[in-house]
Amino acid sequence: MATIRLIVNNKPKELNIDPATPLLWALREQLGLTGTKFGCGMALCGACTVHVDGNAIRSCVTPVGAVAGTRITTIEGLSADRSHPVQQAWLEVQVPQCGYCQPGQMMSAAALLAANANPSDADIDDAMAGNLCRCGTYARIRKAIHMAAELARSAK
Amino acid sequence: MTSRTQPRVLLFACAAMLTLLAGIVQLSPRASARGQASPGDNEKSMRAFRAVASVLTSPRCLNCHVPGDSPLQGDDNHPHAMNVKRGLDGRGTPAMRCTNCHQATNSSQLHAPPGRPDWRLPPPSMPLVWKGLSIAGICRALKDPATNAGMTTSKLIEHVSEDPFVNWAWNPGPGRTVPPLSHDEFVSRFKEWIETGAACPE
Numbered sequence: 001m002a003t004i005r006l007i008v009n010n011k012p013k014e015l016n017i018d019p020a021t022p023l024l025w026a027l028r029e030q031l032g033l034t035g036t037k038f039g040c041g042m043a044l045c046g047a048c049t050v051h052v053d054g055n056a057i058r059s060c061v062t063p064v065g066a067v068a069g070t071r072i073t074t075i076e077g078l079s080a081d082r083s084h085p086v087q088q089a090w091l092e093v094q095v096p097q098c099g100y101c102q103p104g105q106m107m108s109a110a111a112l113l114a115a116n117a118n119p120s121d122a123d124i125d126d127a128m129a130g131n132l133c134r135c136g137t138y139a140r141i142r143k144a145i146h147m148a149a150e151l152a153r154s155a156k
Numbered sequence: 157m158t159s160r161t162q163p164r165v166l167l168f169a170c171a172a173m174l175t176l177l178a179g180i181v182q183l184s185p186r187a188s189a190r191g192q193a194s195p196g197d198n199e200k201s202m203r204a205f206r207a208v209a210s211v212l213t214s215p216r217c218l219n220c221h222v223p224g225d226s227p228l229q230g231d232d233n234h235p236h237a238m239n240v241k242r243g244l245d246g247r248g249t250p251a252m253r254c255t256n257c258h259q260a261t262n263s264s265q266l267h268a269p270p271g272r273p274d275w276r277l278p279p280p281s282m283p284l285v286w287k288g289l290s291i292a293g294i295c296r297a298l299k300d301p302a303t304n305a306g307m308t309t310s311k312l313i314e315h316v317s318e319d320p321f322v323n324w325a326w327n328p329g330p331g332r333t334v335p336p337l338s339h340d341e342f343v344s345r346f347k348e349w350i351e352t353g354a355a356c357p358e
Binding site: 041062111112115126127 | 260263
């Protein structure tokens, strides 16, 4: 066990935890942030995507000890009031079907838009290819990302 | 000196010079690297490179030394799942960076991502392509500063000896084969190839 300090959704957190524990379980079980989902546990599906210092990573294979001292953003921290363009667009387009993969989809979409304010269809396909959706909502995801990009641009 | 002793002295002097020259040629692997290799050295060098190539063409090396934008994976060199792309810096595209999934260490789970710090492909500006080349082609690509990231022979030796990415090939995580030579043997054959003139197979 070790003491690991993190900034999670802009709040400092201190965990007494085995450093090899996947970040996903630290978030879900120790911090109660259950928006981030367990999908495959092997970085193959993207359901567990969160941001570490702004970069999208798969929390199911990331040892919490490897991200000590970083800033973590989960789906709960994307905005305080559902005002993030990705959240707005997801609601507007009604993207989810079963919804299980959507927190991961939204975190990847937010990371894409942070790096590319005006992504093409190809950019979206490249960025989102690691996030699987068994309901097949891919067309709505793409539409919502274009809408979120437009919302973000018009807000500037 | 009498006229009868002069030829004997000359003969001795010539024999001594020939012995000296033979010694220089034999003891001079670095001379062979400058293009003065003996036919024997050339054969030895090509044999050493064929051993080196057995490592370079192993999936652990070849899967990322690829033409185009997409890495390969697995022992059968299949295209990397998830439409992974090289990106502008070799580290993937926005929101699909290599380090999204590849951590600083290997995952202990079968089929989960391998890892080491700063997992990446060679950048598009210097893709270090080996896939699709013959062994002779790989050899030439490895020697040419235009296709080997400007590495000198001493840098090449340092790279194969110490680079953590090279070393990862012998510690690739569960379910992945390792190259056919040990790392020590690989480095030894690599040095032999360089020291015998870095000859490329035909």
